[in-house]
Amino acid sequence: MVIRIAAVGDVHLDEDVLGRFRPALEELPGSVDAVLLAGDLTRHGTEAEARCVAREFGGLGVPVIAVLGNHDHQCDQVPQVVGALEEAGITVLEGDGVVLDCPGGRLGVAGVKGFGGGFAGRCASDFGEPEMKAFVRTTTESADRLSEALRSLDCDVLVALTHYAPVPDTLAGEPLEIYPFLGCYQLGQAIDSAPTALALHGHAHHGSERGTTPGGVRVRNVAHPVIKQAYSIFHLGDHLDQGEVSGVAVGGIQQPWS
Numbered sequence: 001m002v003i004r005i006a007a008v009g010d011v012h013l014d015e016d017v018l019g020r021f022r023p024a025l026e027e028l029p030g031s032v033d034a035v036l037l038a039g040d041l042t043r044h045g046t047e048a049e050a051r052c053v054a055r056e057f058g059g060l061g062v063p064v065i066a067v068l069g070n071h072d073h074q075c076d077q078v079p080q081v082v083g084a085l086e087e088a089g090i091t092v093l094e095g096d097g098v099v100l101d102c103p104g105g106r107l108g109v110a111g112v113k114g115f116g117g118g119f120a121g122r123c124a125s126d127f128g129e130p131e132m133k134a135f136v137r138t139t140t141e142s143a144d145r146l147s148e149a150l151r152s153l154d155c156d157v158l159v160a161l162t163h164y165a166p167v168p169d170t171l172a173g174e175p176l177e178i179y180p181f182l183g184c185y186q187l188g189q190a191i192d193s194a195p196t197a198l199a200l201h202g203h204a205h206h207g208s209e210r211g212t213t214p215g216g217v218r219v220r221n222v223a224h225p226v227i228k229q230a231y232s233i234f235h236l237g238d239h240l241d242q243g244e245v246s247g248v249a250v251g252g253i254q255q256p257w258s
């Protein structure tokens with residue numbers, strides 16, 4: 001039995017690109033069991049932009065599950081952004097999870113935005129000024145919430161959904177100097193603390209697609225500028241080689257932001 005998901009992040013929608021993803025998305029019913037969105041759904045986190053996301057990804061006839069990204073926090077309108085998405089039937093995760101009953105089994109998705117901090121040997125530490133301690137506390141608390149959510153789900157196939165990267169592999173192509181702002185090793189540890197089948201993230205527009213956690217979990221950067229298509233499709237199942245097939249191409253929306 002197979003569970004099939006479509007995933008994309010960093011669509012950074014506003015009115016000028018409204019409708020660009022929709023034709024490809026409308027091919028999904030019957031082809032996948034869920035659509036996962038890896039944050040940075042908007043450009044500046046306004047309610048108006050969130051309504052564009054709702055129009056683009058709402059009412060598809062396929063469950064849509066999202067986490068927010070840093071851009072979705074920019075205007076301090078997170079409750080309004082989440083409200084607009086949820087009104088359209090989109091599930092927004094932040095330190096929690098959801099289980100979907102699919103024909104191929106129960107799909108569990110645990111999600112958190114995550115945060116920066118860096119990777120082994122080159123990371124921020126809980127030391128010194130209160131601001132640095134607060135930064136690292138945000139990182140560790142976010143990873144702890146992801147770990148708890150992953151371990152709480154009773155399902156056949158478990159997927160971790162974040163905006164920030166859990167491993168440095170999928171940042172290859174980004175300047176080394178900004179790695180600590182693109183992800184943190186604690187998210188990777190959280191993913192490895194549960195029987196996770198696949199970890200999806202975005203944020204690293206200039207990164208690369210494939211990586212693996214220290215515990216061997218497949219990591220995929222599904223940021224739209226990286227996958228250069230409307231979504232990637234993943235087939236997941238107990239006895240599968242967990243192959244991937246490509247999604248449908250959509251006009252290149254190259255953006256300078258992460």
Ligand SMILES: [Fe+2]
Nearest residue numbers: 040069203258
């Ligand atoms: Fe981002």
Ligand SMILES: [Fe+2]
Nearest residue numbers: 010040257258
């Ligand atoms: Fe982004």
